[in-house]
Amino acid sequence: MKVTILGCYSATPRTFTNPTSQVLEINNHIFLIDCGEGTQVELRRNKIRFSRINHIFISHLHGDHFYGLVGLVSTFRMLNRENPLHIYGPEGIKEAITLQLKLSNSWTDYPLHFHELTSEDSQVVFEDDKVIVSTIPLQHRIYCNGFLFQEKLGDRKLLMSKVLNYDIDKVYYKSIKKGKDVILDDGRIIPNSELTDDPAPAKSYAFCSDTKYDEEKIPLIQDVTTLYHESTFLESHKYLCDKTGHSTAIEAAKIAKKANVKNLILGHYSTRYGNIELFKEEAQTVFENVEIGDDGKVFKY
Structure with missing residues (x-):
C-alpha cells in the first residue's frame, strides 16, 4: 500500500504548497482522493500515469478539494482517454463539472460516470474482488465524507x-x-x-478531511493500517475549530489513539504556520506513530 501526497494544505494554493489531493495505490488499484488546484501538475511531477486513474473520490465541494477536477477531466479527453472514469462525491458535483464542460464545449469522448452521495451514514461506494471502499461521514461546515479503503483478504x-x-x-x-x-x-x-x-494481513487506509473533532467515526476506522486525519490548527488556535469545522493536531492524535490505528498522517495545515514540524510535536504528546504529510511525500506500508 502506497500513499503519495500531491497536496495537503488548506485554503489557497501557494507557489510552494498545494491544496488537498493524494493518490492511494492498493492491491493494483490507483485511487485519486480529492483534486485541488494543481493536481494534474503534481501527478506529472510524481510520475503517476493518468491512464491508471479510473476512480476519483471527492470529500466535499469546497474549492481546495475539487477545483482541479474539471481540468483533469478535460486533460483526460485531450489525452484520448477511452476507459470510463468514475467520480464519487457529494450531490451537486455532477452539475458543477458538467456545466463547465457544457459552457466550454469540452464534452468527454470517454464514459464519465458520477456517483453522487447524500447519505449521512457510512455506505459502500465501490467494491470488487480486491478492494472495498466505504464513506466515513465527517462533521464539517457542509456535507462531507471521508473514505475507508480496505483490501480484501487474499488467498492462503x-x-x-x-x-x-x-x-x-x-x-x-x-x-x-x-x-x-x-x-x-x-x-x-x-x-x-x-x-x-495464512495470507498476508489485509491493509486499510482511512482518509479523514475536513472535520472537527468527532468520536462517532471511531468505530468505522478502528484498527486501520493508516489514518490520514486533517490537522488544520495547532493548539494555540483551537478556538477556531468549532467555527471552521476543523481539528487540531492533538485532536487528530486523540482519534488515532482511540481508534487504535497503526499509523497517523497529518495534513490540511493552515497556511498561517511556517513550521509544520510543530504539528508532529504536538500530536506525539498523545500518539507516537505520527508522520507529517507534505507535498510530494510518499508513504509505503
Whole structure:
C-alpha cells in the first residue's frame, strides 16, 4: 500500500504548497482522493500515469478539494482517454463539472460516470474482488465524507514443501489456496492448515478531511493500517475549530489513539504556520506513530 501526497494544505494554493489531493495505490488499484488546484501538475511531477486513474473520490465541494477536477477531466479527453472514469462525491458535483464542460464545449469522448452521495451514514461506494471502499461521514461546515479503503483478504499461501509430500494434482492448487481440504485417492483427508499458511494481513487506509473533532467515526476506522486525519490548527488556535469545522493536531492524535490505528498522517495545515514540524510535536504528546504529510511525500506500508 502506497500513499503519495500531491497536496495537503488548506485554503489557497501557494507557489510552494498545494491544496488537498493524494493518490492511494492498493492491491493494483490507483485511487485519486480529492483534486485541488494543481493536481494534474503534481501527478506529472510524481510520475503517476493518468491512464491508471479510473476512480476519483471527492470529500466535499469546497474549492481546495475539487477545483482541479474539471481540468483533469478535460486533460483526460485531450489525452484520448477511452476507459470510463468514475467520480464519487457529494450531490451537486455532477452539475458543477458538467456545466463547465457544457459552457466550454469540452464534452468527454470517454464514459464519465458520477456517483453522487447524500447519505449521512457510512455506505459502500465501490467494491470488487480486491478492494472495498466505504464513506466515513465527517462533521464539517457542509456535507462531507471521508473514505475507508480496505483490501480484501487474499488467498492462503501454498506450502510447497508440504504439498509435495502428497500426490496432489496441480489442478487442486487453486482450491487449496481458497482454504479447502484435500481428499487423496486412498480416502485420506489432508487438512488445509497442513498445506497452507495464512495470507498476508489485509491493509486499510482511512482518509479523514475536513472535520472537527468527532468520536462517532471511531468505530468505522478502528484498527486501520493508516489514518490520514486533517490537522488544520495547532493548539494555540483551537478556538477556531468549532467555527471552521476543523481539528487540531492533538485532536487528530486523540482519534488515532482511540481508534487504535497503526499509523497517523497529518495534513490540511493552515497556511498561517511556517513550521509544520510543530504539528508532529504536538500530536506525539498523545500518539507516537505520527508522520507529517507534505507535498510530494510518499508513504509505503
